[in-house]
Amino acid sequence: MEEAIAYLNTQWSAVVKGVSDILPxxxxxxxxxxxxxxxxxxxxMIIARLGGRMHLRSNxxxxxxxxASVGLWLIGTLIAVTLVFPSITPAKALTTLGLGSVAIGFAFKDTFENFLAGILILLREPFALGDFVECEDIEGQVEKITIRDTHIRQTDGQLVVVPNHMLFQNPVTVRTSRDLxxxxxxxxxxYGEDIDIARDVISKAVRNVDTVRDDVKDVQIFATNFGASSVDxxxxxxxxxxxxxVRQxxxxxxxxxxxxxxDKGIEIPFPYRTLTVNEPIPVTQVSE
Incomplete structure (x- = not known):
């Protein structure tokens, strides 16, 4: 019993001495x-203030x-570990972190790809919230932009969550980049109608529509084609x-x-078809 107590005292003294040695x-x-x-x-705090002054997106x-926080904590933790455990040098710690980062990078390749694409989209701002965009047969209004994906509400009401790397690597049509x-x-x-009169009638009709912005851009009407039954x-x-x-x-x-x-009596023709028969067609009269 006395030997056990003596052993415990010895171990406790060693622990106290070890703690006192590394206490500084x-x-x-x-x-x-x-x-x-x-x-x-x-x-x-600084980034929030500067971002507000530069009108950066909240995301x-x-x-x-x-x-910034992750970078500071990584450096601070590395310094703290090297202070407590002098045998762990910064070079060894960075080597370990580097190998771990490579393994994590391979495991989460798609996640990091979307993350980086999200940062670049937020920095470049090719489109904003509320814009109508089209990419790879997906068309709708941008509702939310996150680091990983972008939420697009289609015109039929369905929500499509698009990975950011898709929007970054493929052409994106921003339909509302301008007001017009x-x-x-x-x-x-x-063909029997007067072309100039028809053009004038069409031009006046278009200009009288409220949704036509002829005050900004002029209406253009050109004869383009001799159709099967009409001048187009x-x-x-x-x-x-x-x-x-657009639809309205x-x-x-x-x-x-x-x-x-x-109103002007100008014909919009239906397609005409002329049938030509090489031989006479026999006609038989049926008596009642």
């Missing part, structure tokens, strides 16, 4: 951790704050860039042109 290094490590915490909070500010958008429809009139006009005008603006304006213009041509 432990205090210094705790001071480094506290300083790292303070610097991390200060860095986040981008959060990402920059996170990267050009629309073109084809209108045909019969290409009618071009400008209206709002949102999909609903196209509907109103087509109705206005049809109404104006009917």
């Amino acid at each position: 290094e432990l205090v210094a490590a705790l001071a480094v951790i506290a300083l790292t915490w303070g610097l991390s909070r200060f860095a986040k 981008l500010i959060e990402v920059l704050s996170m990267l 958008r050009r629309i073109t429809v084809i209108c045909g009139v019969a 006009f290409e009618v071009t005008w400008w209206t709002g860039s949102k999909p609903i603006d 304006s196209r509907d109103q213009v087509i109705a206005a042109v049809k109404r104006a041509l009917d």
Whole structure:
């Protein structure tokens, strides 16, 4: 019993001596951790202020704050570990972190790819919240941009969550990058009608539509083709860039042109077909 107590006393004395020996290094490590915490909070505050002044997106500010915080904590933790355990040199720690980073990079390749693409999208700002975009047969309004993906609400109400690397690597059409958008429809009139009169009637009908922005961009009407049963006009005008603006304006213009041509008696022909028969067709009269 006395031997056990003596052994425990010896071990306890060794522990106390070991703690007292590394106490200065432990205090210094705790001071480094506290300083790292303070610097991390200060860095986040500075980034938030600068981001607000530069009118950066809130998501981008959060990402920059996170990267700054992670970098500071990585450096602070590395310094604290080397203070407590002198045998662990910064070179060895960085080598270990490097090998671990390579393994993690291979394991989470797609995640990191989307992460980097999200940062670049937020930095470049090729489109903003509320824009209507199209990419790889996906078309809709941008509702949310995160580090990993972008939420696009299609015109039929469905939500599509698109990985950021897809938007970064493929062409993206931003339909609302400007307030106006050009629309073109084809209108045909019969060959027997006067082309100049028909063009004038179509032009006046289009300009009288409220959704046509002829005050900014002029209406253009060109005869483009000799069709099977009509002379075709290409009618071009400008209206709002949102999909609903485009559909409404196209509907109103087509109705206005049809109404104006009917009022002037100008024929919009149906397709005509002429059948030619090489031999006489026998006709038999059926008596009742």
